[in-house]
Amino acid sequence: xxxxxxxxxxxxxxxxxxxxxxxxxxxxxxxxxxxxxxxxxxxxxxxxxxxxxxxxxxxxxxxxxxxxxxxxxxxxxxxxxxxxxxxxxxxxxxxxxxxxxxxxxxxxxxxxxxxxxxxxxxxxxxxxxxxxxxxxxxxxxxxxxxxxxxxxxxxxxxxxxxxxxxxxxxxxxxxxxxxxxxxxxxxxxxxxxxxxxxxxxxxxxxxxxxxxxxxxxxxxxxxxxxxxxxxxxxxxxxxxxxxxxxxxxxxxxxxxxxxxxxxxxxxxxxxxxxxxxxxxxxxxxxxxxxxxxxxxxxxxxxxxxxxxxxxxxxxxxxxxxxxxxxxxxx
Numbered sequence: 052x053x054x055x056x057x058x059x060x061x062x063x064x065x066x067x068x069x070x071x072x073x074x075x076x077x078x079x080x081x082x083x084x085x086x087x088x089x090x091x092x093x094x095x096x097x098x099x100x101x102x103x104x105x106x107x108x109x110x111x112x113x114x115x116x117x118x119x120x121x122x123x124x125x126x127x128x129x130x131x132x133x134x135x136x137x138x139x140x141x142x143x144x145x146x147x148x149x150x151x152x153x154x155x156x157x158x159x160x161x162x163x164x165x166x167x168x169x170x171x172x173x174x175x176x177x178x179x180x181x182x183x184x185x186x187x188x189x190x191x192x193x194x195x196x197x198x199x200x201x202x203x204x205x206x207x208x209x210x211x212x213x214x215x216x217x218x219x220x221x222x223x224x225x226x227x228x229x230x231x232x233x234x235x236x237x238x239x240x241x242x243x244x245x246x247x248x249x250x251x252x253x254x255x256x257x258x259x260x261x262x263x264x265x266x267x268x269x270x271x272x273x274x275x276x277x278x279x280x281x282x283x284x285x286x287x288x289x290x291x292x293x294x295x296x297x298x299x300x301x302x303x304x305x306x307x308x309x310x311x312x313x314x315x316x317x318x319x320x321x322x323x324x325x326x327x328x329x330x331x332x333x334x335x336x337x338x339x340x341x342x343x344x345x346x347x348x349x350x351x352x353x354x355x356x357x358x359x360x361x362x363x364x365x366x367x368x369x370x371x372x373x374x375x376x377x378x379x380x381x
Contacts, residue, residue: 058121059242060085061208061379065115065266068101069083069281077264078115078151082206090255092248092287098264099244103210106242107140122189139206142205143213145197147185153196154181161203167203174232176225177197202237209233211243214249223250225285230254248287252276260284277315278379285381290344290355292315296380298350302327302372310380316317319356321345321363328370336363 068076076098083089091099104110106117111126118124119138126132133323134140147156160167172178180188188196194214196312201209203253214230215223231254233239245251252272258266260275260283268280279285284294291308296312305312307349322328331349345363347354356371363369 059083059118060087060120061242062118063102063106063115063120065110066102066105066112067114068098068105068110069102069113073313074264076105076112079266080115080254081266081269082261083240085241086234086238088234088240088250088254088256089242090248091242091244091261092257092258093246093252094283094287095246097261099246099261100212100288101241101264102261103212104242104282106208106381107138107210108135108374109278110142111296118141133358137199137207138210139275140210141198141201141212141214145215147188147197147200152181153177153183153185153188156185156196157181157203161198162205170237171199171202171239174236175202175229189222191218191225194218194222194226197290198229199278203238207240209239209241211241212242213245214361215245215247222310222342227254232366233257236242249289254289260287263307277311279381281381284311285313288359292316292319292354293381294352294354297353299373301329302375304375305373305378308380312373313379313381314373314377315343316344316355316357319354320372320374321347321358321360322370323354324370328372331369331371333363333365335365335371 052266061083066076067074093099101110105112119135124135127309138218147376175198177195177199180192201208214226236331253273257269258272258275259266262283268275268284275284276288285291292314293311296305296307313358327347333345333348334348335346337344342357342359345356345358347356354371
């Protein structure tokens with residue numbers, strides 16, 4: 052029996068873009084299946100926005116090709132009006148016209164039935180804002196309306212550039228819920244860019260990590276969090292320990308292979324027993340609500356641990372050991 056792989060919704064092959072002689076996107080290749088959630092992480096200037104704009108047809112690649120549903124995505128050098136009718140791009144610098152009611156802004160772009168448009172407004176949490184003027188909105192409300200305006204154009208692929216930036220905790224949580232419902236209720240495929248990769252771990256199916264215009268690692272959130280290819284990737288996703296494996300000389304299962312041991316703080320066990328553990332001294336304890344962040348010196352090296360255990364104080368002697376199932380060497 053012969054099995055056929057479904058055609059990718061989006062296929063990026065060797066996409067490259069130069070600016071002032073420097074490759075800001077360098078030989079980028081990946082595929083996206085329908086409804087697959089892809090996130091792109093990386094430091095500022097790593098090429099994330101450039102890649103999104105090439106995918107949307109707003110920037111012309113200098114090399115490579117981008118195909119959407121099997122067809123070439125033309126860049127601005129190939130058509131009079133840049134952009135692709137089925138690909139929507141929401142910039143972090145979006146604009147809404149002033150002196151308009153929200154419903155007027157949305158009606159200008161609407162290509163949906165009244166029922167479909169109502170579903171979009173519900174998903175974007177803006178039903179209560181339809182009668183407001185655009186200059187009466189908060190930043191988070193303006194962002195959701197700009198998103199709804201794009202969605203009423205019935206795109207099949209949505210590109211979001213830094214949707215969490217400049218939002219307070221309340222509006223950030225609302226946007227997280229909106230992004231979840233885009234796929235679950237509206238069946239829209241998304242690519243999301245963020246410099247704060249922690250926002251991506253609970254959302255993405257696949258994460259691409261970019262640095263200096265290149266993809267340096269890609270995989271599931273779990274893979275990138277626990278098995279980063281280097282220290283740059285590790286740091287994007289939160290606190291980490293990178294120590295000489297010799298610090299845990301008395302712990303069974305540690306490999307002394309000349310590499311450094313990378314382990315996340317929540318995988319450091321703190322106990323009062325010296326069995327299969329090493330002695331350490333607590334230097335500092337920070338309370339974060341759901342956990343304590345504990346800074347420990349052991350074997351002349353600094354260790355960060357996260358624990359629910361309270362009562363630890365600077366100067367306390369403790370015994371620590373890593374979770375053997377969560378070790379990673381780089």
